Amino acid sequence: MKLIKIAVDYSDTPLGRYPADGNFNGQRFREEFLVPALKAEDKTVVDIDDVEGYGSSFLDEAFGGLVREGHFSSKDLKQKLQIQCQNSDYSIYANLIWKYINEARAKKKSA
Amino acid sequence: MNKILDFLYHISPELIAVILGGIFIQLFFVRRANEAELINFLIKELDELRTDALEYWNLDCSKLDQKPRARILEQKIKGAFKSLASDLNHYSSRYHKKLEHEKLMSEVADACTGGQFEGATRPSEPARYIMVINTINRIKSELMRRKL
Numbered sequence: 001m002k003l004i005k006i007a008v009d010y011s012d013t014p015l016g017r018y019p020a021d022g023n024f025n026g027q028r029f030r031e032e033f034l035v036p037a038l039k040a041e042d043k044t045v046v047d048i049d050d051v052e053g054y055g056s057s058f059l060d061e062a063f064g065g066l067v068r069e070g071h072f073s074s075k076d077l078k079q080k081l082q083i084q085c086q087n088s089d090y091s092i093y094a095n096l097i098w099k100y101i102n103e104a105r106a107k108k109k110s111a
Numbered sequence: 112m113n114k115i116l117d118f119l120y121h122i123s124p125e126l127i128a129v130i131l132g133g134i135f136i137q138l139f140f141v142r143r144a145n146e147a148e149l150i151n152f153l154i155k156e157l158d159e160l161r162t163d164a165l166e167y168w169n170l171d172c173s174k175l176d177q178k179p180r181a182r183i184l185e186q187k188i189k190g191a192f193k194s195l196a197s198d199l200n201h202y203s204s205r206y207h208k209k210l211e212h213e214k215l216m217s218e219v220a221d222a223c224t225g226g227q228f229e230g231a232t233r234p235s236e237p238a239r240y241i242m243v244i245n246t247i248n249r250i251k252s253e254l255m256r257r258k259l
Contacts, residue, residue, distance in 0.1 A: 015185070016229035053189030055224040089197040096217050 002041040004033055007050035014051065017061040026061030034062065035071050038080050045082045054093050056100075064100030074101050146206055150258045153198055154251055160191045161247045164223040168239040173232040185229050192220060208257060215253065218246040 006014065010033060011024035018027050037044040048054070066072050072080070083094040119126075167184040170177045199212040222242040227233040 016231070017227070018230075020231040021229050022231075053186075053193045055185070055189055055228045056220045057225060057228040057230070060225065088200055089193065091200075092196040092213055092216050092220070095213055096220055099217055 001043045001045060002037040003045045003047060004037060005047040005049075007047075009033065012051050013053075014058050015055060017057045026058040026065065029058075030062045030065050030069075030071075034066060038066070038072060038077075042080065043082065044080060045084050047084045048090050048093050048097075049085050049087050051090075054096075056096060059093065059096050060100045063097045064104040067101055067104035074104065077101055147258050149198075149202055149205075150254045153195070153202065153254055156191065156195050156198065157247050157251055160188065160195060160219075160223065161243060163187050163191065164243045164247075165240055167223075168236045168243065171233075171235040172230060173234060181233075188223055188228075192216075192223060195219075206257075211253070212250065215246070215250045219250065222246045 004010070006012075006029075010029055014024040014026070014029065016022045016025040018025055034044070034046070066077060067074050083097050085091055085094055163184050167181060167188060170181045170184070172178055172181050196212075196216050199216065203209070203212060222239065222245075226236065226239065
């Protein structure tokens with residue numbers, strides 16, 4: 001099992017979708033952290049606590065992008081990915097992450 | 112003296128009932144007043160978020176003079192959203208009211224911080240205005256219903 005704590009391992013101020021938007025963007029997090037961990041391990045836990053705030057653009061690119069870019073299906077992700085938050089204030093972001101993963105699958109089907 | 116004590120002895124059950132009733136009624140109304148005050152505070156937070164989000168999506172980040180303001184608003188919007196989500200959780204647990212706020216807040220997140228939010232060269236997106244206004248108004252209506 002691999003644990004990725006975004007605030008510690010990546011940044012406590014992640015922002016934007018693409019590299020042009022900033023160093024700690026969603027695409028980089030997906031390609032450099034999520035994809036390698038999900039491919040190498042049976043289970044990857046992403047801890048979303050202690051970040052100053054997330055934009056939907058970052059979350060959608062990082063997590064929804066896993067499905068959109070064809071790395072995994074949403075069904076695979078339900079088995080391999082766990083979003084963890086101790087602080088209940090962050091539960092809204094966990095819900096958003098799963099929403100983007102599920103919506104990305106829907107977009108792929110309708111395309 | 113005996114007559115007064117005798118009188119008090121006879122009316123004491125009614126007196127206690129009236130005092131207890133008064134206390135309970137007071138507690139009820141204080142609770143309602145506190146809840147209404149918290150709802151007013153939440154609505155004020157929502158209004159501020161709406162104002163900032165509308166200004167943000169009106170800015171064109173490909174223009175150098177508008178970028179600094181956009182960068183400030185991005186952080187304000189993310190902070191306001193996080194604070195609002197936390198306050199709505201508090202409201203829901205404090206008053207044991209099942210708000211569908213998580214679903215509504217996810218719509219607000221999409222409207223205010225979705226798309227090209229924090230994009231380096233994001234153009235102005237007037238089409239987002241109506242999304243921002245409608246999603247925030249839905250939460251406000253839900254809260255107002257609780258208040259009335």
